[in-house]
Amino acid sequence: MQDDLDRLAAYVISGMRVAVPVDYGGVPMALTRRLIARGGARDLHLICVPTGGLQVDMLIGAGLVATVETSAVSLGEAGGAPRFNDAVRSGEVRMLDATCPAIHAGLLAAQKAVPFMPMRGLLGSDVQAYREDWKVIDNPLAEDADPIVLIPAIHPDVAVFHAPMADRAGNVWIGRRRELAAMAYAARTALVTVERIVETDLMADETTAAGTLPALYVTDIAQAERGAWPHGLWGTYDPDSAELRRYAAAAKTAAGFAEYMAETKSETAP
Known part of the structure; x- marks a missing residue:
């Protein structure tokens, strides 16, 4: 799995505009940790679709982010996003305030090839x-x-997200999470991690076809079991609220963030 995640992480290079999903919409945390471990992609412009959370906070804490375009960044019930908040106050990152409809409108313009x-x-x-x-x-x-x-129009260089499954042809099941399709349609490159690879053709089955993103819009896929942890994944597993609270407490300081990251180097949950 690590080799597959490294392959996906290699697509992301310094200065790219990276679209990332909302916390409940399939956050690719295993891929995020690989990006941080590699450390080569810096000065990223994160486009939150339409809000951000732990993924954004970690990437900022690791020093990989120059700009954040978003409607909000928080850790939900775990509180504020400490590395994001400190970076905005210090001017370490440039903040582009948006609204949820504005983010979606920009992606829609890109999808329709209008300015x-x-x-x-x-x-x-x-x-x-x-x-x-x-x-x-x-x-x-x-x-x-x-x-x-x-x-x-918002044209991400790359969109990244996690989904329950993909088939051997590269089709990805996203269910009702249509914002993931919007990200993939607008982006030049779409990188997806999934819980499992299935042998059936997701586009051929009437029960899955309507919720499937066609392989045409997917650049590369890697399998990463529990790849959204500590976030949850719809229909698969719940968020690890205790772990999110643990991160929120540790990341209040730069030193605490560094200590937390050193302790949690694995790409997926235990």
Whole structure:
């Protein structure tokens, strides 16, 4: 498994724009730990779809991140994301505030090969005021003044996520997690870790086809059992809340973070 994860990690190089999923949506923690262990990919621009958590916090703590584009970063019930919070306060990382709909709109624009997607709800907000790349124009189809915000297409260099299974042809079952498909459609490269590889054709079975991401949009796959731990994976296992709390307590300081990471070098849960 380690060789397979190393193969996937090698796709990610310094300066890339990396799309990562929300905490309940298949976070590739085994791959994240391999990226950190390798240490070669730095100055990453993380695009959280649409929020981030432990994965983002770890990558920042390891010094691999230059920019975070997100609606929020936290550890949920375990509290704030300590390495993220410290990095934003110190200016170590550049923060691009967004909203959940804006992130999805940017990915949708990329999927449809158009330069932007219009939105209304951002007008007059503090978020819109601080995003110079979001443009406000008058609706060209309206007779009267009708301002609208244009969200530029978001083109990740790579999207990474974890899913329950893939088949030998490279099709990946994502169930109802359609945001994972949006990430893969928009990205130039999609890297997926899965719990298991199945022999059946997921696209040929009516019970799985609707929830399957076709291999056309998947660049490479690696098997990683319990690869989302300590996050959970829908229909497979629950989050390890005690481990998330342990991380939150340890990572309050840089020294505590380093000690935690040294103690948890394995790619998957015990």
